[in-house]
Amino acid sequence: MKDTKRKLNVKTSDKVIVLAGKDKGKIGNVRSVDPASSKVIVEGINMVTKAQKPQPAAGIQGGLIKMEAPMNSSNIMVVCPACDKPTRVKHEIKDDTKVRVCKKCGEQLDV
Secondary structure (H helix, E strand, C coil): CCCCCCCCCCCCCCEEEECCCCCCCCEEEEEEEECCCCEEEECCCCEEEEEECCECCCCECCEEEEEECCEEHHHEEEECCCCCCECCEEEEEECCEEEEEECCCCCECCC
């Protein structure tokens, strides 16, 4: 299967709200984005418990650890910092650069 970059409307450190799943309605910041698989990791959202084996050579203890699992980018929506509402993203060209703009209030999302 060929890896192609998909267009995502979120970037790292964007404030987003979860639209679907067990954490519906929660707000968090995007920690990482993977355009190839269309997945994002949001801080404190979609927490799972992972069994970690001890690795004495690396100094890692074993046990159960909590970590954020990736979620599909279609299940989140960007929250505008100006109007503090979930919004779709519009792209505009300002000063020869492509910027993201809030569809509700028209404020620029890229700072």
